[in-house]
Amino acid sequence: MKKRREDYIGWDEYFMGIALLSAKRSKDPSTQVGACIVNKENKIVGVGYNGFPKGCSDDNFPWDREGEFLETKYPFVMHAEQNAILNSIKKLSDCTIYVGLFPCHECAKSIIQSGIKEVVFLSDKYDGTDSNKASKMMFDSSGVVYRKLNLSEIKIEISFKEEDI
Ligand SMILES: Nc1ccn([C@H]2C[C@H](O)[C@@H](COP(=O)(O)O)O2)c(=O)n1
Numbered sequence: 364m365k366k367r368r369e370d371y372i373g374w375d376e377y378f379m380g381i382a383l384l385s386a387k388r389s390k391d392p393s394t395q396v397g398a399c400i401v402n403k404e405n406k407i408v409g410v411g412y413n414g415f416p417k418g419c420s421d422d423n424f425p426w427d428r429e430g431e432f433l434e435t436k437y438p439f440v441m442h443a444e445q446n447a448i449l450n451s452i453k454k455l456s457d458c459t460i461y462v463g464l465f466p467c468h469e470c471a472k473s474i475i476q477s478g479i480k481e482v483v484f485l486s487d488k489y490d491g492t493d494s495n496k497a498s499k500m501m502f503d504s505s506g507v508v509y510r511k512l513n514l515s516e517i518k519i520e521i522s523f524k525e526e527d528i
């Protein structure tokens with residue numbers, strides 16, 4: 364009897380992989396973030412990536428990081444976590460959100476209020492900033508747990524070639 368493959372990816376790699384693939388849709392030239400929300404049955408209930416709201420053209424709104432506030436992307440851009448929550452089916456209690464970057468304080472509030480109970484992230488590059496501290500204070504107080512994945516050894520290649528399917 365032929366045995367099953369052993370080198371299949373685990374749930375963490377799978378869901379974070381989907382978050383990273385979603386990030387590839389982002390038009391932000393500096394930072395692309397993706398998020399994937401999963402329920403207790405390991406079913407995906409929402410995905411999203413950072414970008415401007417509907418009706419706000421990727422070509423007419425600014426992608427700049429510096430300058431006058433209204434000339435930067437910051438007042439306009441929706442974060443990946445917000446989009447994943449808004450794109451999801453509405454019952455998110457006890458779900459887990461996989462996101463490339465640790466959530467900012469605004470996303471932390473949405474995550475908590477949506478009922479999501481776990482945050483899994485790859486990078487915490489803003490650790491120590493006030494926004495990051497506020498996120499952690501709110502998560503700790505509300506019982507939302509967070510954990511960092513260390514998948515730096517893993518590289519997944521996807522081929523769209525017909526002959527590779
Ligand atoms: N957890 C996060 C953090 C940031 N984003 C988005 C928002 C911006 O489009 C970009 C950050 O811009 P930067 O200041 O690094 O140029 O990433 C997000 O979606 N989720």
Ligand SMILES: [Zn+2]
Pocket residue numbers: 442444466467468469470471
């Ligand atoms: Zn955010």
